[in-house]
Amino acid sequence: MTDLHDLCKFTKRPLTEEYVDNLKYYLKNGIPSTYTVEEAYNFENGKEDEETTSNTTPLHLICRHIPEDCTEEEIAIASKMVEILLEYGAGWCLVDSDENTPGCILIKRNLKKLPIYTQIVQAGVRAELLLRKVEEIEFVDEEDYLHDVEVNGEEVPELVEESSEVVEKSVEEPQPVEESVEESVEKPVEQPVEAIDPYANDPATNQETYLKTKLEYKDGALVTKENKDGVMMEWESELMRMGSDSLFKGVPEDAEEKKEDDMVVLNIGFGMGIIDTMIQNKKPTKHYICEAHPDVLAKLKRDGWYEKPNVVILEGRWQEQLTKLLSDGNVFFNGIYYDTYSEHYSDMLDLFDFVVGLLKPHGVFSFFNGLGADRQVVYEVYKELVEMDLNNYGLDCKFTEYEVPKETMQAPNNPQPESVWDDIKRSYWSCPVYYHPEARFMEY
Numbered sequence: 408m409t410d411l412h413d414l415c416k417f418t419k420r421p422l423t424e425e426y427v428d429n430l431k432y433y434l435k436n437g438i439p440s441t442y443t444v445e446e447a448y449n450f451e452n453g454k455e456d457e458e459t460t461s462n463t464t465p466l467h468l469i470c471r472h473i474p475e476d477c478t479e480e481e482i483a484i485a486s487k488m489v490e491i492l493l494e495y496g497a498g499w500c501l502v503d504s505d506e507n508t509p510g511c512i513l514i515k516r517n518l519k520k521l522p523i524y525t526q527i528v529q530a531g532v533r534a535e536l537l538l539r540k541v542e543e544i545e546f547v548d549e550e551d552y553l554h555d556v557e558v559n560g561e562e563v564p565e566l567v568e569e570s571s572e573v574v575e576k577s578v579e580e581p582q583p584v585e586e587s588v589e590e591s592v593e594k595p596v597e598q599p600v601e602a603i604d605p606y607a608n609d610p611a612t613n614q615e616t617y618l619k620t621k622l623e624y625k626d627g628a629l630v631t632k633e634n635k636d637g638v639m640m641e642w643e644s645e646l647m648r649m650g651s652d653s654l655f656k657g658v659p660e661d662a663e664e665k666k667e668d669d670m671v672v673l674n675i676g677f678g679m680g681i682i683d684t685m686i687q688n689k690k691p692t693k694h695y696i697c698e699a700h701p702d703v704l705a706k707l708k709r710d711g712w713y714e715k716p717n718v719v720i721l722e723g724r725w726q727e728q729l730t731k732l733l734s735d736g737n738v739f740f741n742g743i744y745y746d747t748y749s750e751h752y753s754d755m756l757d758l759f760d761f762v763v764g765l766l767k768p769h770g771v772f773s774f775f776n777g778l779g780a781d782r783q784v785v786y787e788v789y790k791e792l793v794e795m796d797l798n799n800y801g802l803d804c805k806f807t808e809y810e811v812p813k814e815t816m817q818a819p820n821n822p823q824p825e826s827v828w829d830d831i832k833r834s835y836w837s838c839p840v841y842y843h844p845e846a847r848f849m850e851y
């Protein structure tokens with residue numbers, strides 16, 4: 408334990424500017440903001456060379472030790488300290504020995520209301536935006552574009568600024584909270600992918616593999632036959648009801664216009680057909696369903712969906728099917744719902760191009776909002792991100808909060824013995840509240 412770690416344990420009250428000054432002093436003198444308790448322990452015990460498996464950072468300590476009875480002034484001091492640590496590069500999503508990020512610790516201590524929680528979420532949003540930018544950056548390949556020139560008799564490399572051949576360099580993304588961030592952020596792919604990414608051929612993250620994986624409908628769920636990964640589950644029915652209701656709100660305000668407007672909706676991803684059954688019950692004029700998996704398409708056939716007069720089945724991936732619809736240019740939707748499997752946040756960003764092209768001016772776009780939902784603080788970061796991204800497309804997104812049933816949560820947040828995940832290998836949900844999204848064009 409170092410003085411920096413001791414400082415972040417707040418053993419002396421009240422918290423005053425002295426804490427801020429000391430923190431600045433340590434950081435300015437070269438102690439990294441991410442210096443962990445584990446690293447300090449190894450150092451003190453002569454085990455500097457040993458790798459640490461967990462990262463209890465100063466930010467974790469602040470979140471663990473900030474007193475519950477802080478005064479306003481003390482809260483402001485803690486906020487300043489967190490701001491400084493973040494400025495110095497403290498990681499918002501590193502995990503400690505209990506697999507907790509700093510934000511997770513605050514949630515567990517019921518201290519989400521503190522400004523330091525919001526600061527951590529905002530740091531997460533900034534980090535994700537930065538990561539995206541870094542992935543977009545085009546780097547000049549040093550091997551090809553470095554000229555060796557002589558300066559004072561010595562050869563030094565000089566960067567050539569203009570080149571017609573610029574190659575993109577993939578950048579290793581930092582992934583401290585692996586299981587959460589991997590859900591939402593695509594990895595830069597280089598060949599062979601298996602060598603660098605053990606999940607490269609996992610049906611849950613690789614769409615090509617998923618579409619070749621056998622599925623089965625079983626006990627109120629659609630799962631992958633071999634792995635028992637949950638593709639869709641019955642507990643989501645209430646979320647689907649919210650989604651279906653949202654689609655039917657995409658009508659013109661003007662009564663005359665409303666009478667003339669045909670209700671045309673699109674659902675992307677049939678799964679168990681929960682939302683599609685709800686949509687059918689509301690009798691839309693036309694109901695498009697886009698589905699890519701052969702086993703799910705077989706289910707649509709068995710259950711008579713192809714015979715329904717107002718239903719149009721788009722067989723295949725939405726990426727191809729919506730491209731066709733958009734280029735035909737004769738169908739526009741009052742509502743579009745998106746809930747697929749084995750796709751990433753980057754796919755959703757691609758979808759937004761189609762949404763703005765296919766939605767009627769008064770239409771509504773909604774989706775199953777499970778972005779980062781296996782860790783609450785990541786879920787909150789993605790709520791902010793998706794809202795910003797939709798804004799960039801001229802779509803305003805409102806969220807309705809819905810408290811999910813306790814049996815959808817994992818221990819210790821689920822006090823009941825049964826959980827919906829009992830027979831499922833990996834759970835994709837661990838948040839007490841669902842943020843149901845409803846997006847429409849801003850000017851409407």
Ligand SMILES: C[S@@+](CC[C@H](N)C(=O)[O-])C[C@H]1O[C@@H](n2cnc3c(N)ncnc32)[C@H](O)[C@@H]1O
Nearest residue numbers: 676678679680681682699700724725746747748
């Ligand atoms: C979570 S389920 C949808 C559940 C549905 N909302 C319901 O109420 O039952 C996801 C579905 O999306 C399908 N899917 C996955 N990727 C797709 C893609 N790129 N295009 C079309 N469908 C896709 C899957 O095969 C699966 O049937």
